[in-house]
Each structure stands twice: as structure tokens, then as C-alpha cells.
Amino acid sequence: MPATNARPAVLMISTKLDPHVDAVLAILEQRGVPCFRLNTDHFHEEYRVTMSDGIEGAIRISDIWGRNCLFPHGLRSVWMRKPEPSLPPPGIEDEGVIGYIKDEMREFMGFLPMDGRVPWINNPDENRRHQRKFPQLRLAQSLGLRVPRSIITNDPEEAEAFFAGCPHGVICKPMLMGSHYIEGAHHVAYTRRVAPDEFASLKASIALCPTYLQEAIEKDHELRVTIIGDRLFNCRIDSQGVEGAEQDWRAVDTIKLPHRIEPLEPKVDAALRAYLGHCGLRFGAFDLIVTPEGEHVFLELNPNGQWYWVELATKAPMAEAMADLLEAP
């Protein structure tokens, strides 16, 4: 099967507004590594794809500017950064037709990660498996990391008993999506501390949905630990001195929070690397709390987390690390 480029390319799947891709692509181009950027938000207007039958299972992708790539044979790696559903093709306005096109597009895109002949950073099917919060806590615990006591329940009485057993308080957070629509308006649910009177007044609503509650952990500061290939970037985020960021640093303009790269305790470093190894992932962004006593508490893994804001805030060479990984996965 002939490749479209003399040198194998990196396929980057994301959107036009993604500074992660901008930064990494610029580095790779400078090194002479060909890159093909597939912006799924503008898929119908700017790309053509053809998947042939037969054992090769190749997919030709071209853009309107004359670039081509051949999946998977012409590729050295695929970076599944942050794809989005496409805008509808020009002239299509019927919601039903738009829905059909969106579903077919999603199905087509779903074929790609099933092909293991090219390294994925990360394979989105694997990301989906490993983004589940409760299994994350089990795995972290098995690797020796402390995790917060947690419960998921739609039983108000069980929730109340859990609440009573957490003398330092309880936080609640969504299991999956932070953002949602309420009566047509876009809202976000951050992690929040639940005061006893709030719990009492809302207790009955636990029955509406499985609800994720955790014991509140006192924080000295927080860590965002990003592992890119073999390189680990431990970024300390001093969230406790910034109003509104105490429970969830995403609630404020994150880039304005104090960020600092610092060494990570070797035991925790080893545990997080082992965690990713266990999942078979080459990239991951972990959130941890460091207590006033210096204990590290695992909160979660974001298998496709953002990280470029950490580079902008700290000058850590993360885009370079990602370029290294994509060039020689």
C-alpha cells in the first residue's frame, strides 16, 4: 500500500480552536515531520474521506488545501486531541437530517480507533474506559494512593448516613459531564462542598439520580500531574488563596491561579506512572490534593485532559514532550 508522504505523518484530530495542536504542530513541522490536521468541526466543508473495502482497510483523507493522508499506512501516530461534532453541511437546516448526518459521522469516526496498526495518543475507546471515576478510585487505591471516601447512591438515607460519617464535610460532583442545559440555559456543575443545611434541604433530590459524594479533604494545595510518554510534569496549583477556586479551580479563570512546576514525591510519581501503564495509556492528566500534612490524595485521571495552559503558566516544555511522543511513539 503506497503512503501519501515519503515520511510517515502525524494525524491530529481536533478542532480549529485548539492551542494544544497549534503548539505541537509547529514544533513537528519545524522538525520536518509531516502533520495532517483534521478539524472535525469543519469536516463537511473542508475534508473528503474515502474508506475502501478489502483487507487493507485504508482510509484516504484529504483537505481542500491539497493535503492528503492515508490512514493508517501513511501515519506514524494519531493524536486524538479534542474532536467535536461537525457543523452541518452548508444548506442543511432540518434538525432530523442534521441528526442523521451527525450519527453517521460519529459512526464513521468510530471506525478509526478500532485500528490498532497505528499508535494512538490516546485511543479514544481506551480513554472512555478509563475515564470512569469510581473504577479510577479502586485502581489508585490498589497502587497505594490514598483516595477520598466516596459513595454513589440514589438512596437519600444511604447518602445521609455517609454524610454523617464524614466529620470534615462532604463534596459533591458530577460523574461525567460538568456542563448541561437547564430550561434551555447552559449551566456548569463544579465540585462543591455541601453544608449540612444544604444537604438537609436537598436530601430528597438524591432519589432523582445516582449521586456522587465524597468526603471533603482539607487542601494545602493541588497538583495537576501530566504524563506525556515517559515525561512527567508535576504542576502545583495554589488554589486555596484564590476566592472561588477553593473547591474547584476550574471555577475561576484558571490560568490566573499560581502555577509552579515542582518535583513529585517519588512514591507518588511511581504510582501514577504505574497507573497509566496499567491502563495502557501514553498520556494522562491527574488531579491530586496535597493535605496540610503533606499527604497526597488521588482525585481523578483525565485521560484526555488539557495541559497547554500549564505550559503557558510555567514554561514547562510540554508541547515539546508531546511532539517527541508523536514523532517516535
Add this chain to the structure above:
Amino acid sequence: MQIQAHPTKTPLPFVLANSKPYALEQYEDGELGYYDSETQTWRGTVLFHKSSTSRNVSSTSGRTSDSDLASDVLGN
């Protein structure tokens, strides 16, 4: 402590009870910069997918970046 009741008639699950509206910033096409097809990179303001809810953006095509294919808050 004063409980801030959610201003909605819809009964809400516990976690959503105090969720906050997005302060979505809207931009006109081209206002943030442009996509340079030569370099395959964005030229203009550095914007994260959703940098935070206080600096949230819609795409230059006027569509929000809400998606079930993508995590949607900085950090995720």
C-alpha cells in the same frame, strides 16, 4: 447559611441544584483571529477549547463547543 435555591421550576438532581450559568462570550467570525490553512494553525488569540466558564467561547462559526465527543471544561 442561606441556601441559594436554583431559579427553575424543574426538579433538579442534587449535584445540579447549585450549578451556575455559563458566562458565554460570543464572538463574531474572524474576531478572534483566523485559521491559517498554510500552517494548519490558528492565528490570533490563544483560546482554549473552553478555558473556563468565566472565559468561555463559542466557535467562530457561532456554535458553542458543547459536545459529547469532547470533555468541555478546562482540565478535563
